[in-house]
Amino acid sequence: MNQPASAYFIEERHDPNETHTLAVLVQNEPGVLARVIGLFSGRGYNIESLTVSETESQTHLSRITIVTTGTPMVIQQIKHQLDRMIPVYQVVDMTQTKRSIERELAMVKVRGQGEHRVEALRLADAFRARVIDATTESFVFEITGNTDKINQFIDLMRPLGLVEVSRTGVAAIGRGPEGM
Template identity: 70%
Template sequence: MGQPGSAYSLEKPVETLETHTISVLVDNEPGVLARVIGLFSGRGYNIESLTVSETEHEAHLSRITIVTTGTPMVIEQIKNQLDRLVPVHSVTDLTVCGETIERELALVKVAGVGEKRVEALRLAETFRAKAVDASLEHFVFEITGRQSKIEQFVALMQPLGLIEVCRTGVAAIARGAERM
């Protein structure tokens, strides 16, 4: 600890990291996704999940759903910088706009025989996962839900013979009648 009255003794406040789901409505044209991703990579921001799809065919609009983590100041910077990109029509932070519906789809391949096979089937039923492919040696389960549900399912499948996982990323929409 520094001397009394010294500025060196002041502790810096610790900012907590927050996870936010941001929805961006953009023109559906070549290079738009690259510009959005470039904004993140150029500033060292991490993308935890990314989902992109055309949502309005006639208007040629796509929706990009990004899950990212940062301090409140960084999240605000991300939203402001996204809003300034030319092909962006709107930026909505779904985390702060109230109740949202978030879902992800995962395909989970599990190998197992005997008791492990029976346990994998039992857990799949509990999690409402659907077997979309099966043989005598393996299953491929399809599961949808919140990220936490999928992570829990994958963790439980690990000791039962988890082979691989393929995830779509988060799709999210705000509740209510309002449009983004």
Template identity: 70%
Template sequence: MNAQTPPAKLSPYSSSNGQVSRIETHTLSVLVDNEPGVLARVVGLFSGRGYNIESLTVAEVAHAQQLSRITIVTTGTPETIEQISHQLERIVPVHRVTDLTLLGATVERELAMIKVRGKAESRTEALRLAEAFRARVIDATTESFIFELTGAPKKIDDFVELMRPIGLVEVSRTGVAAITRGPVGM
């Protein structure tokens, strides 16, 4: 998912060799000890060093070993993203950092709940589109629906855009969870 965005702005004081690097979007998986403050360390690293966070999810994934998995979607030049990985590895309770985007074959999913208000024709239109996107209705009133939609972030973006003219009220998204394809784990 190497987004084609404008090249990084080059200042004579920032980058070497005059090479212009493109801004890319990467998904990082970070396995950490589930201890107090570990999320603050990760988030603080991003704010302290001026890195971007597009989305961040965290939850315990192995209760017995008290391990949590943090999935971060970030943007930057390839050099910046390499730096981010190394900086994350320096945090003491971090076990492993994997750049899933570099690995290539990964699956990314996000869950969203989307509230849409409308009457008559717009309700049928919303339901028709929901069916096409395989969104489920999880709450309905005479003048509203809440859809639940799981998929790649792009699919959710597209659905939200379609709902906007119909009567989009609000969206709640979980952020991206990601995992590599194939039999091998992190």
């Protein structure tokens, strides 16, 4: 039974876990968000980011934006299970459309004096972060951008006296004239 080594091994060179941003259009009524979150927790799926807001008040529709990670098969299962829920009108995988814009807002509090204070202001300017509160001992910066930009800014503020971070989670929208 001498078979070549290639007969025994099929090598895959990709990360099995992918991050996807899902936009879910739902009826704005009590309990809908709990049901959506219950779907994730009941099956052991993780939510990296979650934002919810009513987007169409006349029709009482809300948009839930969920960032989650999993294998392609798990992501597919999540989308199918969300699609089958009664108050869900539409599920769009914004990651797969390749035509979406994602943004997040963060407020970052940094304590510092002297050179640390000057460096924090310089970095904030480079990242286009705005000072929304300032005292003689601290700043609160407001920064918007993609998640990687926010993470970079926070990492650079750590050694300068990072105190606290508050993030909104990802909001996403498709490019072009079409809606969801």
